[in-house]
Amino acid sequence: MNVTDAFERARAEGRRVLVGYLPAGFPSYDGCVAALAAMVKAGVDVVEVGLPYSDPVMDGPIIQRAAERSLAQGTRTTDVLRTVEAVAEMGVPALCMTYWNPVSRYGVDRFAADLAGAGGAGLITPDLIPDEADDWLAASDRHRLDRVFLVAPSSADARLACTVAACRGFVYAASLMGVTGTREKTSEQGRALVARVREVTALPVGVGLGVSNGAQAAEVGGYADAVIVGSAFVRTLLDAETPDAGVDAAADLAADLASGVRSPG
Amino acid sequence: MSNAAADAFFGHFGRYGGRFVPEALIAALDELDVEYRKAWSDDGFRGEFDRMLREYANCPSPLYEATRLSASLGARVLLKREDLNHTGAHKIRNVLGQALLTKRMGKPRVIAETGAGQHGVASATACAYLDLECVVYMGEEDTRRQAMNVSRMRLLGAEVVPVGTGSRTLKDAINEALRDWVTNVDTTHYLLGTAAGPHPFPSMVRDFVGGISVEARQQSLDKLGRLPDAVCACVGGGSNAIGSFHAFVPDEGVRLFGYEAGGDGVATGRHAASITGGAVGVLHGARTYLLQDEDGQTVESHSISAGLDYPAVGPEHAYLHDTGRVTYEPVTDAEAMDAFRLLCRTEGIIPAIESAHAIAGARRVARELGPDAVIVVTLSGRGDKDGDTAAEWFAGHPEEGRRA
Numbered sequence: 001m002n003v004t005d006a007f008e009r010a011r012a013e014g015r016r017v018l019v020g021y022l023p024a025g026f027p028s029y030d031g032c033v034a035a036l037a038a039m040v041k042a043g044v045d046v047v048e049v050g051l052p053y054s055d056p057v058m059d060g061p062i063i064q065r066a067a068e069r070s071l072a073q074g075t076r077t078t079d080v081l082r083t084v085e086a087v088a089e090m091g092v093p094a095l096c097m098t099y100w101n102p103v104s105r106y107g108v109d110r111f112a113a114d115l116a117g118a119g120g121a122g123l124i125t126p127d128l129i130p131d132e133a134d135d136w137l138a139a140s141d142r143h144r145l146d147r148v149f150l151v152a153p154s155s156a157d158a159r160l161a162c163t164v165a166a167c168r169g170f171v172y173a174a175s176l177m178g179v180t181g182t183r184e185k186t187s188e189q190g191r192a193l194v195a196r197v198r199e200v201t202a203l204p205v206g207v208g209l210g211v212s213n214g215a216q217a218a219e220v221g222g223y224a225d226a227v228i229v230g231s232a233f234v235r236t237l238l239d240a241e242t243p244d245a246g247v248d249a250a251a252d253l254a255a256d257l258a259s260g261v262r263s264p265g
Numbered sequence: 266m267s268n269a270a271a272d273a274f275f276g277h278f279g280r281y282g283g284r285f286v287p288e289a290l291i292a293a294l295d296e297l298d299v300e301y302r303k304a305w306s307d308d309g310f311r312g313e314f315d316r317m318l319r320e321y322a323n324c325p326s327p328l329y330e331a332t333r334l335s336a337s338l339g340a341r342v343l344l345k346r347e348d349l350n351h352t353g354a355h356k357i358r359n360v361l362g363q364a365l366l367t368k369r370m371g372k373p374r375v376i377a378e379t380g381a382g383q384h385g386v387a388s389a390t391a392c393a394y395l396d397l398e399c400v401v402y403m404g405e406e407d408t409r410r411q412a413m414n415v416s417r418m419r420l421l422g423a424e425v426v427p428v429g430t431g432s433r434t435l436k437d438a439i440n441e442a443l444r445d446w447v448t449n450v451d452t453t454h455y456l457l458g459t460a461a462g463p464h465p466f467p468s469m470v471r472d473f474v475g476g477i478s479v480e481a482r483q484q485s486l487d488k489l490g491r492l493p494d495a496v497c498a499c500v501g502g503g504s505n506a507i508g509s510f511h512a513f514v515p516d517e518g519v520r521l522f523g524y525e526a527g528g529d530g531v532a533t534g535r536h537a538a539s540i541t542g543g544a545v546g547v548l549h550g551a552r553t554y555l556l557q558d559e560d561g562q563t564v565e566s567h568s569i570s571a572g573l574d575y576p577a578v579g580p581e582h583a584y585l586h587d588t589g590r591v592t593y594e595p596v597t598d599a600e601a602m603d604a605f606r607l608l609c610r611t612e613g614i615i616p617a618i619e620s621a622h623a624i625a626g627a628r629r630v631a632r633e634l635g636p637d638a639v640i641v642v643t644l645s646g647r648g649d650k651d652g653d654t655a656a657e658w659f660a661g662h663p664e665e666g667r668r669a
Contacts, residue, residue: 056498058447071562077560077561101547129286130282152291152292179448
């Protein structure tokens with residue numbers, strides 16, 4: 001299942017797409033799947049399943065802590081693929097968000113084949129730029145997977161055009177210069193970046209980094225096609241007293257964000 | 266070589282190197298690449314860099330004929346005395362080059378990572394000298410093990426930030442520096458401490474430390490009227506080694522040897538020998554050899570030498586290994602400490618434990634090449650910092666009848 005349907009459905013309904021992220025195996029394998037199911041039920045349209053990695057340079061402290069815990073509990077790449085499969089069975093597109101070495105180690109084509117076999121939609125690759133991605137471009141074509149590369153406020157126009165041309169599914173606009181994490185205020189740089197992306201593509205544009213509540217989702221939904229939320233979901237699970245309370249809190253957050261993407265500001 | 270030059274331009278050494286970093290950093294890497302190449306071909310920049318090395322850092326370092334060590338090893342051994350540089354290691358060359366470039370780019374702030382603290386101290390030194398703000402990321406574990414270097418950095422005016430994530434060591438300090446850089450890239454240069462990381466760092470750092478081999482080659486010709494038969498250096502991230510090899514790479518008659526940290530022995534899994542005991546992957550922005558598990562998660566390295574205790578290696582070394590131009594072998598903690606004691610006793614020189622790995626390697630090369638061979642060994646740093654580690658080691662490993 002690719003992400004295009006989710007964007008088309010949202011467009012038909014006059015709203016934005018809500019993308020929710022959790023690292024696989026956090027707080028446990030089953031706990032992650034349960035939280036994702038609750039998030040989907042509460043309005044998450046597309047799920048990003050994070051592949052926990054030992055050296056996550058694009059992530060702030062919240063996601064780092066979750067990934068560390070997941071790895072310490074023994075999460076393997078195959079568990080990530082199982083999580084993707086579980087999400088696909090919920091009837092929403094599941095993308096895998098992963099640093100490049102685990103994919104390189106698994107074998108790029110083999111990973112693509114197994115991801116497609118699990119019903120996955122594609123990959124979001126925070127440390128892979130299209131310039132280094134020949135084998136992934138070929139594998140994603142072969143297995144009909146979406147490939148979401150990131151653009152940043154610092155991307156020069158020419159690079160932006162090249163990167164966007166390599167994307168399929170949507171374009172991930174990192175709205176500010178920095179790592180993942182919740183922030184008090186969303187960034188004004190996001191709006192300008194999305195405008196620059198729209199000049200060079202008709203693909204939907206998702207905005208991530210810093211969104212943590214419905215009001216911010218509405219604000220970002222005012223200019224982006226998708227609102228991407230990661231750290232805020234992870235934080236609800238980190239802060240919860242019990243696993244069940246975590247699932248409830250994640251669902252409440254999803255509902256708040258889902259109302260945000262339905263009232264773009 | 267024209268192919269190699271073209272590859273280097275795009276940041277690849279064969280299949281190695283490249284840029285595996287968040288898009289947010291690409292503009293800064295592009296700027297650095299352009300500015301660096303402009304500076305390196307600018308006589309004004311080169312002249313100022315040379316002046317700083319000469320007047321401030323005590324370079325060129327001597328190529329010293331180690332006669333008693335030679336007698337013990339059974340070959341003619343010349344030590345490239347980088348231990349005599351200001352701050353006590355080859356690292357001053359790299360930090361002066363990058364700090365000068367930072368000034369040229371008009372950035373007021375420098376960040377650096379450090380493991381044992383040597384690169385942190387060198388960075389703090391260069392930043393004090395050139396009036397730059399300096400923030401050093403250091404694993405929490407390492408700030409405890411290397412408290413002396415933490416206070417040296419603070420004396421020099423740097424801010425030291427302990428890193429409490431991951432394994433709390435060098436690799437995590439690099440991760441944290443990269444996170445800072447993504448956030449503050451407009452005002453900040455990341456002064457990476459070794460010939461690794463995304464392009465252009467591996468080529469740029471190699472050029473800044475390349476003076477080691479440029480000098481050693483000329484000194485060898487002046488002193489002996491010939492080139493050496495072999496050059497030996499230790500390899501962690503690989504900056505002193507790439508600097509030691511660079512000018513000799515085209516000299517086919519000169520054999521090049523890199524010695525990785527074998528820790529307890531590569532077979533035990535407790536080592537830092539990325540080429541010998543690792544596999545190809547991506548870490549800290551480059552494709553290279555690294556220590557990783559079946560799933561591509563980075564595996565922690567082990568070495569008695571903090572400066573070699575890093576789970577990857579610069580991408581040009583990966584390439585020089587694959588092409589066969591350089592021979593890479595592991596040296597265990599025990600072999601290195603044996604060589605450490607040998608150099609202390611024969612020459613009155615206390616080497617950095619890092620550099621002792623190269624001495625241990627030279628011992629093997631001497632055995633292979635025989636008494637007429639001339640071997641240049643890079644003594645990359647001095648061992649004052651290693652007094653405690655060495656005392657502890659020798660207390661647990663009494664001399665077994667072997668006298669230097």
